[in-house]
Amino acid sequence: MTKRRTLAALAAIALALPLAACGGSGGSGGSNSGKLTFFSWDGEDTMKPVIAKFEQENPGIKVEFSNAPPVPEYISTLQSRILSGTAADVFAIAAENKTNLINGKHVVDLRDKPYLKNVPKFNQTTYSGPDGAVYGLSVASWGAGVLYNKDLLAKVGATTIPQTWDEFLALCHKLKDAGVTPYLESVQGMSTPLAAFLGAENQTTGDTMDKKIFDGSAKFKDYWVEPLTQWSRLWTEGLVTRSAVGLTGDQVRQEFVTGKAAMMIAGPWDIPGIRKAAPKLKIEMAPVPGIAGGKPYLAGAASPGYAINSKAKNPEAADKFLAFLATPEAMAIYQKATGAITVTSDFQPTIDPALSPIVKDVRAGNVYLPQIAWKRAEDILNVEATAQLQLLVQGKATPEQVANALDTKLASTS
Amino acid sequence: MTAQTLAPAGTSTEVPAGAGRPPRFNWARARETSANQLFLVPVALVFVVLLVVPLTQTFYWSFTDFTGYSADVNFVGLSNYRKVLTDPSMLAGLGFTLAFTIGTALLITTFAIPLAVVLNKKFFGRNFVRSVFFFPAIPSIAILGLVWGYILSPLGSGVLNSVLETLFHAGPYPWLSDDTLARLSVIVVAVWGGTGWHSMLYLAYLQSIPADYYEVATIDGASARQQFFHITLPLLTPAVVISNFLLMTGGLKVFDLPYTLTKGGPGFATYTITQSIITSGVAQGRYGLASALATLFAFAVGLVAVAQLWVSRRIERRVL
Amino acid sequence: MIGFACLVGVPLYYIVVNTVKTQEEMARSPLGLPAKLFLDNYRHVLETVPLGRSFLNTLLVTVASILVMLFVGSTAAYAMAMRASRFNRIFGALLLLGFIVPGQSTLIPLYRMLVGVELVDTLRGLVVIYTGGSIFVYFLIQGYISRLPFEIIEAARIDGAGPFQIYWRIVLPLIRPILATVGVFQTMWIWNDFITPNVFISSPEKQTLVMQVYRSVGEFSTDWPGFMTMSVVVLIPMVVFFILTQRHIVDGLLAGSVKS
Numbered sequence: 006m007t008k009r010r011t012l013a014a015l016a017a018i019a020l021a022l023p024l025a026a027c028g029g030s031g032g033s034g035g036s037n038s039g040k041l042t043f044f045s046w047d048g049e050d051t052m053k054p055v056i057a058k059f060e061q062e063n064p065g066i067k068v069e070f071s072n073a074p075p076v077p078e079y080i081s082t083l084q085s086r087i088l089s090g091t092a093a094d095v096f097a098i099a100a101e102n103k104t105n106l107i108n109g110k111h112v113v114d115l116r117d118k119p120y121l122k123n124v125p126k127f128n129q130t131t132y133s134g135p136d137g138a139v140y141g142l143s144v145a146s147w148g149a150g151v152l153y154n155k156d157l158l159a160k161v162g163a164t165t166i167p168q169t170w171d172e173f174l175a176l177c178h179k180l181k182d183a184g185v186t187p188y189l190e191s192v193q194g195m196s197t198p199l200a201a202f203l204g205a206e207n208q209t210t211g212d213t214m215d216k217k218i219f220d221g222s223a224k225f226k227d228y229w230v231e232p233l234t235q236w237s238r239l240w241t242e243g244l245v246t247r248s249a250v251g252l253t254g255d256q257v258r259q260e261f262v263t264g265k266a267a268m269m270i271a272g273p274w275d276i277p278g279i280r281k282a283a284p285k286l287k288i289e290m291a292p293v294p295g296i297a298g299g300k301p302y303l304a305g306a307a308s309p310g311y312a313i314n315s316k317a318k319n320p321e322a323a324d325k326f327l328a329f330l331a332t333p334e335a336m337a338i339y340q341k342a343t344g345a346i347t348v349t350s351d352f353q354p355t356i357d358p359a360l361s362p363i364v365k366d367v368r369a370g371n372v373y374l375p376q377i378a379w380k381r382a383e384d385i386l387n388v389e390a391t392a393q394l395q396l397l398v399q400g401k402a403t404p405e406q407v408a409n410a411l412d413t414k415l416a417s418t419s
Numbered sequence: 420m421t422a423q424t425l426a427p428a429g430t431s432t433e434v435p436a437g438a439g440r441p442p443r444f445n446w447a448r449a450r451e452t453s454a455n456q457l458f459l460v461p462v463a464l465v466f467v468v469l470l471v472v473p474l475t476q477t478f479y480w481s482f483t484d485f486t487g488y489s490a491d492v493n494f495v496g497l498s499n500y501r502k503v504l505t506d507p508s509m510l511a512g513l514g515f516t517l518a519f520t521i522g523t524a525l526l527i528t529t530f531a532i533p534l535a536v537v538l539n540k541k542f543f544g545r546n547f548v549r550s551v552f553f554f555p556a557i558p559s560i561a562i563l564g565l566v567w568g569y570i571l572s573p574l575g576s577g578v579l580n581s582v583l584e585t586l587f588h589a590g591p592y593p594w595l596s597d598d599t600l601a602r603l604s605v606i607v608v609a610v611w612g613g614t615g616w617h618s619m620l621y622l623a624y625l626q627s628i629p630a631d632y633y634e635v636a637t638i639d640g641a642s643a644r645q646q647f648f649h650i651t652l653p654l655l656t657p658a659v660v661i662s663n664f665l666l667m668t669g670g671l672k673v674f675d676l677p678y679t680l681t682k683g684g685p686g687f688a689t690y691t692i693t694q695s696i697i698t699s700g701v702a703q704g705r706y707g708l709a710s711a712l713a714t715l716f717a718f719a720v721g722l723v724a725v726a727q728l729w730v731s732r733r734i735e736r737r738v739l
Numbered sequence: 740m741i742g743f744a745c746l747v748g749v750p751l752y753y754i755v756v757n758t759v760k761t762q763e764e765m766a767r768s769p770l771g772l773p774a775k776l777f778l779d780n781y782r783h784v785l786e787t788v789p790l791g792r793s794f795l796n797t798l799l800v801t802v803a804s805i806l807v808m809l810f811v812g813s814t815a816a817y818a819m820a821m822r823a824s825r826f827n828r829i830f831g832a833l834l835l836l837g838f839i840v841p842g843q844s845t846l847i848p849l850y851r852m853l854v855g856v857e858l859v860d861t862l863r864g865l866v867v868i869y870t871g872g873s874i875f876v877y878f879l880i881q882g883y884i885s886r887l888p889f890e891i892i893e894a895a896r897i898d899g900a901g902p903f904q905i906y907w908r909i910v911l912p913l914i915r916p917i918l919a920t921v922g923v924f925q926t927m928w929i930w931n932d933f934i935t936p937n938v939f940i941s942s943p944e945k946q947t948l949v950m951q952v953y954r955s956v957g958e959f960s961t962d963w964p965g966f967m968t969m970s971v972v973v974l975i976p977m978v979v980f981f982i983l984t985q986r987h988i989v990d991g992l993l994a995g996s997v998k999s
Contacts, residue, residue, distance in 0.1 A: 042941070044941070046958070047957070048954045048955065048956070048957065049954050050787060050954060050955075069941075069942065069943065070943055071940075071941040071942070071943060072954075073937050073953075074953045074956035074957075075956075075957070075958040076958060077697075078934075078937055078953075081846075081938070082937055082938050084487050084488055084704075084847075085487075085846065085847050085850045085851075085938055086850075086941070087488055087489075088487060088488055088489065088490060088847065088850075088851065089850055089851050089854040089859070090854070091854055091859060091860070091941070093941070102704075104704065105486055105487070105488045105704040106488070108486075109486065109488040109489045111488060111489075147959075192684075193681075193682045193684065194682070246573070246574075247593075247596065248573035248574070248591070248593035248596040248597075249573070249596070250596045250684065250685045251571075251572075251573045251593060251594070251595030251596035251601065251681065251684070251685060252572070252573065252574070252596075253564075253565075253568050254959075254960075255565060255568070255569075255961075255963070256568060256569065256572050256574070259569075259576075259766060260574065260576065262766045263576070263766055263767065265576060272959055274957065274958075274959040274960040275959075275960065278762070278960060281761075281762040281763065282762045282763050282765070282766035283763065283766065284763065309958075382703065383703075384698050384699075384703050385698060385699050385703060388683070388698045391682070391684070392683065392684060392686050392687050392690070393686075395684045395685040395686050396685070396686040398685075399596075399685055399686065401686065417506065417507075451901075451902060452822065454901065454902045454903070455818055455821050455822050455902050456818065456822070457818075457902075458814040458815065458817055458818035458821075458902070458906070459814070459815055459818045459819075459827070459830070461810065461811040461814055461815070461873075462811050462812070462814065462815035462834070462873060462874070462877060463830075465811055465870055465871060465873050465874065466833070466834060466837075466874070468852075469845075469849070469867075469868070469870065469871040470836055470837055470840070470845070470871065470874075472848070472852065473845040473848035473849050473852070474836070474840060474844075474845065474848075476848035476851075477844045477845065477848060487847065537740060542740065543741075544741050546982050546985055547741075547744070548740055548741060548744040549981075549985060550978060550981055550982060551744040551745070551747055551748040551751070552744060552747060553981065554748075554751060554974075554978070554981075555747065555750070555751070557927055557931060557974060557977065558751075558754060558931075558970050558974065559931065559933065559949075559952065559970060561956075561961070561966070562754060562966065562967060562970055563750065565963060566750040566753050566754060567750065569753075569769065570749075570750070578749075578770065611747065615747075616924070619920055619923070619924070620879070620920060620924075622920070623883070623916045623917045623919070623920035623921075624882070624883060624886070624917070626916035626917075627883060627886040627887065627916070627917075629888075654886070657882035657883070657885060657886060658882060660882065661878065661879060661882045664835075664838070664878075665838070668838040668839055669838075672841050672842075693841060693843075696841070696843070697843070706847075709844070710844065713840070713841050713843070713844035714844075716841060717836075717839050717840045717841065717844075720839045721836070721839045724835060724838070724839055725832075
């Protein structure tokens with residue numbers, strides 16, 4: 006009986022305490038004019054130093070931070086808050102929600118803001134609307150390419166990084182003959198080499214490839230078959246086990262850091278983990294070698310941008326916050342915490358030397374990712390593409406069948 | 420479906436208030452009845468506020484072009500339903516979802532009941548063993564994906580493959596890279612995660628079996644095996660019904676476990692219905708469409724659930 | 740049995756053992772015991788995560804929700820068991836809707852509802868949402884109640900006990916094993932639930948413990964040592980709780996056999 010009474014008392018406290026603690030104010034905003042709410046894409050550990058500095062420089066403003074892990078949780082949490090009018094003053098606009106945010110007029114146009122001046126055009130256009138308005142302050146980009154273990158390469162006498170896909174495959178053959186797993190990539194999403202091949206193609210066609218596919222004047226089939234065929238040589242020539250289809254990015258990295266695989270697909274985010282897990286490894290990253298006269302290219306995109314809620318309770322503070330985020334000072338703190346490749350022109354990021362071969366291209370926006378370049382039904386097509394690529398790796402579909410499946414899917418979503 | 424079989428065989432108690440037709444109005448009984456019905460008020464409140472109201476809203480949205488971002492919507496009639504029913508990819512997940520549901524329900528039931536009987540006995544380290552079996556259900560699905568991905572890695576360095584290599588010089592097997600093996604692996608991981616949980620449920624129900632049944636049976640010379648099949652199993656029927664109902668409804672709605680382990684692949688091998696609701700509806704800001712899908716899906720699951728309860732009710736009657 | 744349990748426990752062992760290793764050692768031998776106990780992961784968690792506040796929040800929400808759920812679920816099961824009228828049977832069947840509907844489809848309407856009554860971003864709001872779990876509690880208890888020796892209730896009725904007394908003094912003690920079990924189930928659910936607080940809570944000071952686990956998840960990569968360490972921290976109170984409640988399930992056995 007005494008136990009039950011203790012429980013009842015606990016329950017009473019449980020119900021009363023939050024009652025006292027929050028006094029009925031729901032959601033963001035409130036009467037405090039100096040409060041700025043910020044719903045972040047990056048975790049608290051990353052953003053805390055940046056916010057501390059901002060608060061120090063703007064003594065009147067207190068930033069209330071919250072975040073959700075990307076991507077699906079972030080998108081759905083932000084969505085329900087926007088729908089109910091409880092969204093934060095500043096939040097992230099990402100490739101996955103930009104269409105809905107812009108069409109619904111939930112974000113403020115930043116086009117004429119002075120802090121956009123130092124942001125490259127590539128990052129601006131990623132988050133711009135059809136009318137040329139810019140809705141997100143994107144201060145970083147990422148690019149994924151091939152990461153090489155230079156010690157293993159040296160073992161088979163390779164001293165330079167391959168520039169063409171044929172050279173790359175020849176290197177794979179050499180490594181395989183020497184008893185090393187030459188190369189691994191996770192095929193649980195869009196393939197990086199494939200995206201890079203397509204990106205190089207898109208650049209030579211003057212950025213018209215996806216426009217044509219989506220306005221109906223061309224088909225996936227016209228552009229995708231050759232890149233798919235080249236990519237699938239990794240399996241048709243027996244260089245990589247077909248079982249690789251079930252690998253996650255974490256598993257691929259595990260093979261690489263333990264020196265079992267000589268090359269892997271990687272992005273800037275992989276580097277800190279690899280440095281920690283294998284401090285002595287000699288590594289270098291490079292763009293994916295080009296096919297059929299194409300240049301080496303990177304898969305990649307602009308990072309999510311900071312956007313101002315069109316119903317922000319504190320728009321002035323939000324504006325100040327964005328202006329601060331673009332300053333070299335804030336960039337330095339952010340860059341130190343994330344290791345990201347920042348793009349603002351008045352700040353030169355200090356980046357891990359392994360990444361130096363790709364930094365220039367990433368900062369210039371010479372990167373491509375199909376699901377970002379696509380004009381609609383991005384998620385549906387991406388899921389279909391991933392499944393089809395896996396069938397290709399398994400040897401159950403031909404490049405033509407994969408491209409046709411995408412054309413069929415696109416036709417069914419209109 | 421709720422509480423018809425009030426007492427086990429032998430105790431022929433009838434439902435007190437509802438039984439027998441009263442010749443004329445009985446005040447005392449009416450007072451008792453209404454006092455009894457008062458106990459249903461809390462659950463009715465929960466039901467209406469947390470279920471009926473939101474569901475009505477979802478049902479309404481299924482006839483609109485709701486994006487999930489803005490509350491002003493346009494009525495579009497049945498077009499969402501038409502889209503769902505004519506899209507061939509909606510069926511992509513059906514096969515595996517059914518296989519998963521039936522597979523996990525059968526396997527978990529088969530393992531959980533004997534496990535519960537063992538865990539009900541006193542032995543050294545029982546609390547430890549109970550915890551180990553129960554806790555797979557606990558840590559977040561993301562971690563389980565990491566750990567199991569590592570165990571089931573198709574490469575020679577995967578835990579399972581290196582064990583098989585050392586013991587039998589066999590492998591490496593493409594656990595998550597081959598259609599059939601990937602489906603089996605996902606089911607096995609689900610069974611690993613769910614068996615302990617369901618055996619705790621059986622364990623609770625074992626407590627409602629009076630100990631003297633076993634005493635009498637032992638005196639009569641029944642073996643442990645006979646006791647299990649003639650006392651334990653029949654008297655656990657309500658638990659079997661409940662456990663399987665949960666497994667069925669949960670299995671049909673499954674999403675995160677296969678998604679974490681395989682992302683639905685290879686190809687569409689482990690793609691599920693819920694995954695297609697999420698990718699083609701919610702993720703694309705087509706909330707109206709997603710609502711239509713959810714409505715149709717709930718209706719289908721409801722049919723399966725009613726059928727399952729009806730069948731098990733029959734079996735229950737026969738057993739008792 | 741213990742050997743078999745160890746096999747089942749391998750993944751749990753993997754999680755725990757890798758929180759006390761350096762990343763280098765984790766990459767080299769993920770399943771081996773650490774050469775030297777490495778506590779930096781825990782030190783980092785203790786230094787950067789507001790554990791006390793989050794723990795208190797989670798505890799309050801869990802305790803309040805469980806009590807409400809057990810009350811609602813057990814009263815419902817009791818009423819249905821005492822009176823199997825047609826109305827009650829149909830209502831009982833309707834309650835099962837709670838299992839049939841995919842959770843994602845009620846999230847947005849519920850969020851809007853809580854905004855309307857100013858309960859969003861409050862711990863009380865979370866308790867309200869979790870109360871939906873009462874239907875699950877009801878479902879598990881009703882099967883159990885149907886197996887109770889009904890003579891006891893009948894005898895109490897003849898002695899003049901009213902429905903409330905019968906519920907409180909006779910039925911509740913008799914269903915203790917299932918109350919304890921379903922209590923454990925629901926505690927585990929709420930304690931570890933991430934989706935609900937992630938959507939409903941935005942103020943830092945109202946965050947629950949599990950929300951801290953996801954601090955280390957990024958867009959492309961996850962800081963697994965951090966993630967696993969925080970997961971272990973969240974898990975420890977649950978293990979203690981689980982072992983403590985085990986006693987009640989066995990208690991029920993004795994009570995049941997004495998009375999019948």
